[in-house]
Amino acid sequence: MGDIRQSLLPRDVLSAAKELLYHLDIYICNMVQSGRQPPQVDSKTLDLIEEFILHTPKDRNAPVRRMSALQELQLLEIMCSCFQEQSRDTVRQLMFSALFNLQGNQADESRMALLSKLVSMAVAVGRVPILECAATWLQRTHRVYCVRLAQVLVDDYCSMVPGSGPTLRNIHSASPRFCCQFITAVTTLYDLTSDELTPPLELLQMIVSWIQDDPRLVLINFLNSPLSGSQPISSLDITPLGGLIRWCIKAPLAYRRDKKQAGTNGSSDGEPDAPHLFSALHLSVLQVFMLLPNILNEKGLFGRLALLQMESVASLTSDLSRLLDQTDKHTLAATTDTHGASQLALDRLAQALQVAMASGALLCSREDLRAICSRLPHNNLLQLVLSGPVMYYNNIHTPPLAYSPHAAHSPMPAHATLPTLPTHTPHTPLTSHPASHTQYPTQPFITGMPFPFRPGH
């Protein structure tokens, strides 16, 4: 493979890249067919890629070859068709990783740039194979780079080109895996700490509709990926659950701040506003949690794999407490509005914690939780969650209430919706209800615990 360099050198930029791609394709096909294990592209080939596709100067003396934007577009187009036409997944994957796996050298910048453009283009023209490869890439790469890719996509489709949002929305159907990874990356990127890091409304809508349509989307990578342990260090979480929970919990505070700045002119008529979207999102996330016990049990991982890391919960609570402090400071005379917002955030935290623990996504003791949540202000529901035993719906003898979207705002009804959730989840067939019920036969610690809100007390 390395010997073609001499033939590539005199070519113009584009045709050299084209030829290299062609040779790479053949080379990888051969490699896969020979069944060499592990299928690894040698470093000489990687060098060639860097030189002729990414155009990193090999040495100082070499003239810098640079593609014009047009040539780059042509190259992207060729790549798109190249991946599209390659029928074998393995070859595709190998080729993609040969091209775009980060090598930790100076070529990474142009690699990222090219990748971003390629993915953005693939989104536009619906190249599923590329999106699939990109999904894999997102699983394996350091989260910083994943976030950058997500940023490019969000910029391209949600802010730069008006009216191109629907195109991005399509990735859900085109490649759920990519979509899932994208959500993870986006929730990692937008941690609601500042205005810049608040997701655009369009993106939020998109994500909410995705999850509402298909809650399992969130788990799809978890479902498809092999067992844990193969996760590279500091890659993205395997599910976007942590990030989504963070969004839901911090949103009441962050968006309130937003609204205050935007004033009254920000009301977009016709479209659902952010609080509603987050409320819906919160519900969806809780529903996803409810799916977990089955899946974990199927995989035999219940109680062994924490989809929600303790550390992320800890950082979330500390963020929250700081945020609440700030809110209090900013509005000395705490209005009912701000009070309501912080209570909503705490309610959501409590709900999420309880459901996560119950569904086996969060593995920790109550003491740990108490320690984490000690600095938070008082909230009835949270108090309940922290002090009481996990209340499973089959042990609470309260009549099921009807679900209403407004219920999420008051602690009591939100709490009360929990038992009814499965019945209203569209994707969960009713028949599975007894099955899931049977999975938790014994709850020895339920009785005897003080429960202030229990009827009859």
Add this chain to the structure above:
Amino acid sequence: MSVVFDGTPLKAMQSSHSHKARTALSAQELSQEIKSFISGVDALQGRKLSVREHARCAVRLLRSVPACRGAVLEHLRGVYDEHVSTFLHNLETEGNASSGASSNLEDIIQEVHGVLSEFIRLNPRAWAPLVSTWAVDLLGQLSSKHAGRRVAPHSSSLNELLQLWMSCAATRSLMEAYSQCLAAMLAWCPDACVDALLDTSVKHSPHFDWVVAHIGSAFPGTIISRVLACGLKDFCSHGGKDQGLLVEKGSKVPKIGSVVGILGHLAAHHSDSIRKELLRMFQESLTPSTPLSPTSSSTSWEASPQLRRAAVPFLLQLAAMSPNLFGAVSSELVEMLRPPVLLQLQALLQGLPREELDNMLGLAVHLISQSPTGGARVLKFLADTATPASVIISGPTPSPHEGVREGCDRLLQMLLLHLHKLVFNRSDGAEVSPLSSASSQPQRVTPFLEELRSHVGQLCAETLRLERKRHLWLHQLLCLLSVYGGPSVATETLCQLLTQARNPEELALAWQLHTTLSSCMAGLIPAAVAHCVAQIHTHTLGPRQLRQLLLNLAAAIQSQDEERKGAAGAHFSMAVQIGSAISGHLHDFGPLLLHGDSAVSHAAVRLLSCSPLPRTSSPAHLLLLSRAAVTHFFLALRRRGDAKKVGRDVGQTGEAVSCSVLLLSRFAAYSPLTLKAILQQLVEGALHKGNADLFGGQIADMSGAPVASPSVSPDLGASLLDINCRFGTTVNFSGSVWSVFHAGVIGKGLKVRTAVNLPDPSAVIQNIQTLLAVIVQCCSSSSFNGSQSPSDPDEPQPINAEAAKVVAVTLVENVCPDVANGELSWPPEEHARTTVERDIYIRRCFEAHPILFPLLQVVAAGRPALCYCSAVLRGLLATLLSHWEGSRDALSTDSPWHLQASCLLVSCMGEGQLLPPVLANVHEAFAHLTPFEVRLLLLAVWEYVRGNGPLPQKFVFSSDKCMFCRDFSRDGDVSRYVAPIHSVLHKNIDRLGHLCWRFQL
């Protein structure tokens, strides 16, 4: 028309396309579009896309595929370029509309512009930086690519260029897009777009200027401050140390160059705001940053101490690169530099490293030397600031101002050094290549000095104040200025110094200046003197200045005399030069002797009395001068008298007289002509009505005509008939036998004598002495004497015969109005009757002018000059004879004047050797005789003179005595004339015994 028809369906198609694009193309369609766009071929129909279709395709991609953004924009560059080419081509082919219409891409440009501006409007943060960079870059590319086109005006004509490009749709659209971006970005990151502008400006320097100019005039306030801020940042990051290497860098020119260019363009219309902005920058760089104060500008370079420190060097650098900007700022800057600001400045600059400070200093010096206006103010400011306040204030602890002062001191010295280099290198350069004429090698102009040329007078005045250090600086500057400005300025300077200096110390500055300049400039002093003279002629100098100038010149010449004794040198040579220069202009100074201001005339006489006389001079000048000198002499005498009366300025007036005397004597010695003129005028002057009283004379009524006393005829409106009827006025009979004497009108007694007011006798005596001294000096030191000089200095020089003759002739002319009977030889005594009227006139003259006798004595001393006075002597003697004859007094002493006149006359004649000693001695006896006896003796004198005519040829020059003498032995026997003397002696032997020996033969 074709355009319209062509356009309508396209519009429709375009709108349908855009509509389609908005309703989200499917992935498949998009992929087709991309393929079409890349290949330029319609993917479905397989035909080649037209430029228009291709561009449409690109726009669709721009709207739907974000990843194609870069490629689309790149493609659009070509489209814009195409449009510009077509546009220019159409212009060149004089609007061949038919050919132009087909490829006119204006609609597509509009479409692109619409899309871009929509994007920018929707999401300025994302699009504005992108589009602004693109637009600016493309504009730069387009304008430099098409700069060479025939229709494109030259890059220097900015307005035409602007007009051309703004009439082109493509460039106009780009410009609008950029403006939109800028307007959007100014809110949050103005630096980025201005940065791009600057970068492009650097790259496409002259051709891109119209863009900058347009943008700048659209956003003057912001652009100016942004451009400055950007320049400052860039400057700061490049570091001040590169300043010097600016030129050598070449490839990597910092942005400051384009900052200067841009501001230079804007200066045409917005110089005011530029100035304000620059000054604001300066001020804010000084004021300590207060983080709390919300500064309006979002760049907030003020916040960074490093940037604030760099602001002053930056501004200096800016000013150095653009005279426009410098000119805009300099005038107000000086006004702004008040003490508190200076302190701040010092505080700010203290933190800078030494070499940077030196750099700045050099820059500042360079700037000052190049500043075309306000140089005088800058200089004044520097000098004011650098001058130590006072000895008392600058005590042991240096005040905070001390640092500022030292800084200014240093700056000033550097400035002088720099100017020195400039001035002397310049002339060096001219000397190195003497072949090249002055025109081919234009001398380098130093604006600072150029401007100061008009302030030479003030500078001189400042210098002469002799304030501590200041006058040293200024003096040095004057030197430089003189060298720079050439002879004209040097002359002017010297002249000013000469005019304004008030004491020897101040005058010394002029000599110092001359000493410095003399090495490189010849003929400075003559030119300066000529300049002074020109000033005198044009009356530009006031009396005080004039006086000062004359005194200074005099002092200069007098120093020559002192120096001659002591050490000679440059100074000496200069005094000599001044002397010779002035001697050439003596006639110009002459009139000043008669200046109305006594101080001026005094100064003039002082100058003239000490200045050397020219080698040659035209007689007219000499005569004028001598007349002026003589007139001044009498004026001086009168002033002395007046001063004595009042008791004030006695010394000065006395000195004026002595100067005048000196002048006259020197002048008389100059040439026979002057001698003659002076003597003549002196005598005339002494006898003149106006001066007569100085010498005890009276304005006597010399004519026989009656004096119409006002009391007698108060009627001023007398008729002509009345006057004609008056006796004696109708016909003038004087001198004829018909002469009639009026002693008065019968019945009204004797004619009233005019009132006699006798002046102070001592003053009269002094005046007479002075006059005689002058005349004697003139006569004795005259050039007639030639080389001979008396061996004994104590012995007065003999009076020169020629000179005495002049005096004599003048005397005769003045005293004796009638030339009839004017021959030298005497007639018999009886003939005197024919000249009675003349004789009486002569006597009255002698009565009226006591000075005449001393003058006669002088004449007598210059033998044989008295011969020429023969007529006068005769007339006087005749009247005396008739007086003594008619006198009925017992003694001669009863008519004192006649006695005295007789004595003086005889003694004069004796001195003049008209009489032999025996006869000459008779006057000694007069006082002891009766009038008749006196007459007898005088008759004897007459007889002798008649017998031995007073003719000059009877005198011979005796070389041992250095004078003419008469040998009486050649004449006839004296004894027969002595007989009456002896009879009178006999008769009065009792009283005259002691005189007998005087009359021995």
